[in-house]
Amino acid sequence: MRLHIVNPNTTASMTAKIAAAARAIAAPGTAVQASQPQMGPVSIEGYYDEAYAIPGMLQRIIEAERDGAEAHIIACFDDTGLDAARQAVAAPVIGIGEAAFHMASLIAGKFAVVTTLDLSIPVIEHNLIRYGLASRCARVRAGGFEVLALEDPGSDARHRLSAEIEAAKQGDRADAIVLGCAGMADLAADLTQQHGVPVIDGVAAAVTLAEGLVRLGVKTSKRGGYAPPRLKPYAGIFSGFAVGGA
Amino acid sequence: MRLHIVNPNTTASMTAKIAAAARAIAAPGTAVQASQPQMGPVSIEGYYDEAYAIPGMLQRIIEAERDGAEAHIIACFDDTGLDAARQAVAAPVIGIGEAAFHMASLIAGKFAVVTTLDLSIPVIEHNLIRYGLASRCARVRAGGFEVLALEDPGSDARHRLSAEIEAAKQGDRADAIVLGCAGMADLAADLTQQHGVPVIDGVAAAVTLAEGLVRLGVKTSKRGGYAPPRLKPYAGIFSGFAVGGA
Amino acid sequence: MRLHIVNPNTTASMTAKIAAAARAIAAPGTAVQASQPQMGPVSIEGYYDEAYAIPGMLQRIIEAERDGAEAHIIACFDDTGLDAARQAVAAPVIGIGEAAFHMASLIAGKFAVVTTLDLSIPVIEHNLIRYGLASRCARVRAGGFEVLALEDPGSDARHRLSAEIEAAKQGDRADAIVLGCAGMADLAADLTQQHGVPVIDGVAAAVTLAEGLVRLGVKTSKRGGYAPPRLKPYAGIFSGFAVGGA
């Protein structure tokens, strides 16, 4: 099975880290191909960065589909451009945010999300409402640190993350934790151990779900909002891009 | 990986059919063990039958866990006894109803459920509300036939099922269909082809989700409502059963 | 009028206490018959215990109906087996949890529930969602004590219960309190006095509602999910029980 995971930002080191996390969980017969857009922000924090990340990301998804990818994963916890991607290709597309929410719903009554910055809380809350799973989420919390700080030994980011997890357990009565950032993928096992509750990483969750959809033989429904884009002229720099009818 | 799928009713032929469907989708390294309770109704139609199916089903789940099962699937679309099962054992437990709802949410904006009898509609609607996914379900429909009729060449059950799928597409604006009965597992591929929309079977969906949870290394949270049952005396015929502390 | 109240656990002293509470509130012409199952757990704490309490409880309800009961009350705050019981008999069936929620909704904008153990919170929350009354409940709280401790002079259970009631008034802005356990039936009047807010006990609430339904001459609707169970074989120890068609 050929699985494509796209990092929607333009930072190669993060693409590598995400690819490694995906390959670590992938089934034996699954080939994971990772990509990143050629243009766009080096990281995605909030709606504005998302807007500039999506066009390039869609190109990567369209290319990967042409190259034989059987499913696509969008490796940003905001599920950046998920709806547009579902229109663009036939194969299933999964966001790591939704993947984590669905998996957490199977092993806990209520989960909490712990992300990095306050800026991301409304984006995540909007997604939960749209997916229908807001009632399963006790609260979306932010630790107030940047994701890269988790790898800086002198930072208190790791400490803050644990503090938010404890607050979610005690204050929000959350039974499970969802890590709200692709860059936390390598922490899930340790945090599960440390805090005594299931801690879910979206990258790993999405890989297993993508494999599952491929094995089920189902693709994105092309009725409703995910019908293929209509072929039409695109102006300016976008005129060189793959457009409707993809 | 050792996966246990329990048919909550006492009909061996249905257990065999479910086991076959599960093995057909299971990954190469997955061993699927199927079981059925020793006591209880021959089929489950509504709340009353559920009540008598659960005690025996829980024994099968507890036994399978002791024998090394790493995840359990409850193969009745009503997700019979799901909460009690999650309390009873440590490994993840998945109902085929919830499995289908979650998978359908990944490939369609809205799905419809098509089940057999009117009696089952409220049970399924209740589950959708509890899971939080009611907003993703356009409608729960029943064809007005018994599941076994699907295998009777002289019955119009298959025709009725297709009629409900078309009604869901046109009247309810559903983009995908969830088959609301374990006994329809073998029809998903044909119906997907015939109706031009993704059709999801819960048994197959649950197998891939169970494998995914095992690979993620997460188990049911034991905080909240799924804490292990407290050890206490059970009276009467239940006194010989495994009780709290399992 | 003949009213049947079933204690779903197998502890005779609790049955007696519940019967006394029911008779204390019953109208002059109402004969209250109390029962308990022959088999099942000595107390019900969470989903697992519920599963083993229901089959025996349903038998008691079916027997009582045959003996002329005009309405049934399930005296566990979790409303154990309520849906199955409504299928099993023609007369109305009321759970003490729902009874308390409905009555509290008539005398307060928002109520809080105070129960015994954390384990029971999700069960009660699920019921509130299903009944539609979640928006009327400010919060479900647990005091962290077992119900029997309320009768132990050396225990701080009574103190904890009061502390949760005050927390509900101040922190949750609750206007009324629902006692979340059948074993608290005798405390409602004192607590109303002590805390200056209406405090509702479900046993008393259910008795007045059951009498009301009988006087209205309405029975459980047999359309939808409460249609009588279909007659079918039951295997194993359940084969000797009353089955479908009851």
Added chain:
Amino acid sequence: MRLHIVNPNTTASMTAKIAAAARAIAAPGTAVQASQPQMGPVSIEGYYDEAYAIPGMLQRIIEAERDGAEAHIIACFDDTGLDAARQAVAAPVIGIGEAAFHMASLIAGKFAVVTTLDLSIPVIEHNLIRYGLASRCARVRAGGFEVLALEDPGSDARHRLSAEIEAAKQGDRADAIVLGCAGMADLAADLTQQHGVPVIDGVAAAVTLAEGLVRLGVKTSKRGGYAPPRLKPYAGIFSGFAVGGA
């Protein structure tokens, strides 16, 4: 027990009819006192009529409380002035609309409301949302006739009412019917018989609920929005009325 039922409109014949319906269901020891305001509209159809019915109705409720009434029933299906009445007096106040909704919730999964005129549908829908019970109501329907037409042998009102009940059963999948007008109180038994589903009348439902609350010994919570009105000057024709501090 002394029960006060107020007809919020100024039509004496309707007051008499409502009083008769209330006395027919009241328990042996219950004395039902009926009243109507001295000023206001002869019937209540929509928000505008409600506004002029409430001041006079509140005076009747305050007077009845002073004369010893232990509970009050507002006998208009719109639950006219219910919140203000709860502020005005200490004894419980029940609207016949909410009474019917709560009772229907105890004997059916979903109910439908059938009222007289389209104008009343939004009022009833608003109440259902506020009470929290909107999810239990399949639909609010109007037959398009005036209530008095039900007593005119030459009218097709009775036929229209039955047609809406059948539409609610078939089209809305309603399991029970709530009659959405005080003037239909005498039809509930016949319609239950005729249509084979429970049909609930709000006047009778409210009487049993009011008796229940009195026996439970609970009164309207005076925390939150039902705190007694603050004593203050009232200008104009209202200056002679009972004001705050009641």
Added chain:
Amino acid sequence: MRLHIVNPNTTASMTAKIAAAARAIAAPGTAVQASQPQMGPVSIEGYYDEAYAIPGMLQRIIEAERDGAEAHIIACFDDTGLDAARQAVAAPVIGIGEAAFHMASLIAGKFAVVTTLDLSIPVIEHNLIRYGLASRCARVRAGGFEVLALEDPGSDARHRLSAEIEAAKQGDRADAIVLGCAGMADLAADLTQQHGVPVIDGVAAAVTLAEGLVRLGVKTSKRGGYAPPRLKPYAGIFSGFAVGGA
């Protein structure tokens, strides 16, 4: 354009203050006419006062419409009698509460309401649910002071108001503040400055919305619940009032 703003209470000084606030924001071509009822309470705190304020207020609205008003504003944050007023006249009617909620929704993800007394919280919460905007409101808070205290230099009301705004920002994660009382109209600009978040006053918001509706040329829909009241006799002191058919 002729705009009518009615203060539903009988205190002339408050009418003058509201008129000044409305004129300060009104567009150059807008003539603002202010009124107050001849009868009713001197201030509106809770449901009971509302009931006595509405009849006199409706007369003012009907008179103003006859005198050429093209839109009406109800200047009490509870949106007192809004539905009845919409039935009574053809021109648009806007409550200052709803006006503030809608405007706040355009410049913030979530807003909080800060009002004066606890008594008003449930009224405002009910309105938010009915309008559909409850999900946009983080919390309704009360400072525990009377509105007139804001103008008393010796009072700590202004301090309490600021404390609630800070609590809403920190504790409720509100991004904007809605002032929950007509008497706070003059504080919005200062508080916006002081607290660094948008602070919305309902009087000003309503003026701009009313002007907008008039310019759009739309009036209240007369389908559904806002159809004109049916002409019918009114008894008692109300018989001299404008009734149905207005």
Added chain:
Amino acid sequence: MRLHIVNPNTTASMTAKIAAAARAIAAPGTAVQASQPQMGPVSIEGYYDEAYAIPGMLQRIIEAERDGAEAHIIACFDDTGLDAARQAVAAPVIGIGEAAFHMASLIAGKFAVVTTLDLSIPVIEHNLIRYGLASRCARVRAGGFEVLALEDPGSDARHRLSAEIEAAKQGDRADAIVLGCAGMADLAADLTQQHGVPVIDGVAAAVTLAEGLVRLGVKTSKRGGYAPPRLKPYAGIFSGFAVGGA
């Protein structure tokens, strides 16, 4: 006052039409500046087109803000890129979809949306859920025609639009109609006349709301999700664009 309205697609004739509609409703002192992006699709139908429209549109909004615009209107009914635009600038930003929903909520109990293509229904439904106004919308309907067909005398588009409006009135019980496409701006008055219900156009609605916000002196809250984008490198073709810190 300087108002900026951006047509997010690259078709100049539509920009001109939108500008004319905006200027027709704008107040005397308002200068309306219209713009369109240099790059992107010629029309926006669904999520995919949106993705390529947003980057160029954001540039236009940032430029207009630098040139003194005091408020911005996004003239696509999908409210394309609304959240990103709110992050990008300080002045208020309004989408024509949300503008129409809010205005319709002020003059009707429930409204229906009538748009052009099925593809747009889910986008609009998602927005309604996010804004909190889904409960006010009876249904989103599509006429099955392209917007340009409305100007083709030989097309039946105008007939289809009217048919959907009638269906919304009769079948969905909608009291008002929202036109779900910027290109229908010139039809609102005629359709209001023809169908006897208020018909709202989003462009006009947004102009009055934008003017209102400017006169209120409030800007987008910079707490929460609309905080300014953080300054960071953008790669590829986007590196020449205005980035974070705007």
